[in-house]
Amino acid sequence: MxxxxxxxxxxxxxxxxxxxxxxxxxxxxxxxxxxxxxxxxxxxxxxxxxxxxxxxxxxxxxxxxxxxxxxxxxxxxxxxxxxxxxxxxxxxxxxxxxxxxxGPTPEVIGQMGDKLTARRVMQEAGVPVVPGCEDPLETADEAASVAASIGYPVMLKASAGGGGIGMQICRNEESLRQAYQSLRGRAKAYFGSDAMFVEKYIERPHHIEVQIAGDSHGTVVHLLERECSIQRRHQKVLEESPSPFLDPATREQLCQAAVQAAKAVGYTGVGTVEFIVDENKNFYFLEMNTRLQVEHPVTEEMTGLDLVSMQLSIARGEPLSIGQADVQAKRHAIELRVYAEDPVTFLPSPGTIALYQPPDMEHVRIDDGVESGAQVTPFYDPMIAKVIVSGQTRGEAVERAIAAMQNFQITGIKTNIPFLQEVLVDERFREGNYTTWFVQERAAKSNS
CATH class of the missing domain: 3.40.50.20 (Rossmann fold)
Known part of the structure; x- marks a missing residue:
């Protein structure tokens, strides 16, 4: 190469x-x-x-x-x-x-890109999946029938969707029927397919994903997990590793399930297996991302591995240079995504960045794509930087994250830095006691 x-x-x-x-x-x-x-x-x-x-x-x-x-x-x-x-x-x-x-083979990308196909493959491999339908829904009546059989609330999803687009929580039949037509149209526009399916909605879940790597010689290893539960509009804004929610036994079971999932499809490359984890630590397969993740630096800072280097090596046909015993959580890492968006409404805020001055601090990594004078246009995703901090303990990493955000200067556009600062000092986050409902619950509390 x-x-x-x-x-x-x-x-x-x-x-x-x-x-x-x-x-x-x-x-x-x-x-x-x-x-x-x-x-x-x-x-x-x-x-x-x-x-x-x-x-x-x-x-x-x-x-x-x-x-x-x-x-x-x-x-x-x-x-x-x-x-x-x-x-x-x-x-x-x-x-x-x-x-x-x-990246992985085209066949694996296609197989895992369709959520219904992915569900079937994981069920056959013995990986737990959320209860739901096994075939695309043809009508709203079919959706209502499946929902009645598994019980509300349910999540209506686009089979070809991703990134939080094309999904809606439905708590009764009326809301399901209303969502069905609108989501089908959105799915067709965004993904080229209007295939829909329904699965049980897990209340107050954790969104936890496992980084995996597989070579062309049949070896698959996991690189531990990332907690991705702080989200707005079903899109992640803060990730950390290790997860403060998991105990060692559940962590081992979850990571081994991810390896099992990757082996089931003959995965080659670096990828991610995502899970929904309920309050009792029961976990269910959500999807497999057949690519590098935005939050991959969390794993890099936590393990000391270079995931892009691993991708290049695997693509050259080389065997993995590490075994499972070589993967260790050496530090605690946190990533904060800095977006050009209103910190209250989360709406994009395009414009010219007058001043761009990221923090220059020890144990703080900045992955960014802009500089002073750059234009943030409406054509692309409004994320402008990622701040990745690490520490020997979670508490140390959190304190460094707070200091880093206090020293991040961006003028000329609105950013979500004030929101991220509030998350870092929130008592629930400091205690590691948060779910995917963190942002909504925080907003409801401030409005009450």
Missing amino acids: RKVLIANRGEIARRIIRTCKAESIATVAVYSDADRDMPFVREADEAVHIGPPPVPHSYLNVENIIQAAKSTGADAIHPGYGLLSENESFARRVKEEGLVFI
Whole structure:
């Protein structure tokens, strides 16, 4: 592997470039008109313009990306996360062009990209799944029948969905029927498929995911878990590892279930198996993300491993350089996602960043994609930085996170930094006693 084209942008492109440089692998960036002056474009060894700002014409333009790889002599493509990272047809096209796709096989991407298929595969593998339907729903009547059989509340979901889009909690038949039509339309628009399914909604759950890595020689290891329960609109804003909720026995069972899930599909690459965990520590398979996660630095800081380096090694066909016994929780790590958004409504806040000054502190890692003067446009996700802190204990990591956010200066746009600061000093968070309802419950308390 001599040259890698990065089919992504922003902070994840910079993150991949760093590891490639450390391993003497040349990099190619692709960029839209809106990103022409962004840091990732300058930091790559080469950069190719691929189109106007809207993602269908640039970062989702498969032909332009393939042509950029060919014209620069790249022999591999790293998709990052989001965009084309879990696109089965893109992964297959990359391979057909004689290039290395840095990720799992197209077949695994397709299998795990459909949530109903993934449910069936996990059930057959003996991995616990949430009670629900096994086939796509054809009508609202079918949805109501399934919901009645498993009991309300239920979660109505798009089978091809992800990222918190295309799902709704329904607490009675009336709300289920109302949601059915609107969610079908949204699913068709976002994912190209209106297939829907229903599963039991777990009240006050924890969202806990397990990082896994599998090579082409049949070895799969887990890299422990991440607690991802602090979310707004079903999207994560803070992650930490180890989870303050799990006991050692449940942690071992959960991580082994993730390995079992990965082996069931012959997983090659770095990926994540996500679980819903109820208040009694019963856990259920949620989905498998066949890519690098936004929150992968939490695992890196906690274990001391470089996940991008592992991806590159696996893609070259090399066996994993570590065994399960080598994976240890050396530190406690926390990641905070800094978004260009209103800290109360969480609505995006595009504009020009007048001043961008992240904290420069020991044990604080900044993964970002912007600088002073950069434009935050409405074309892309409004996340502008990730602050990853670590400590010997959870308490030490929390205190460092508080200090880091106090020393993060951004002017010219609204950010969610005030919200993150409030989360860090919240008593429930300090005690590690929080669920996916943390944000809603906090808002309800402040409005009462």
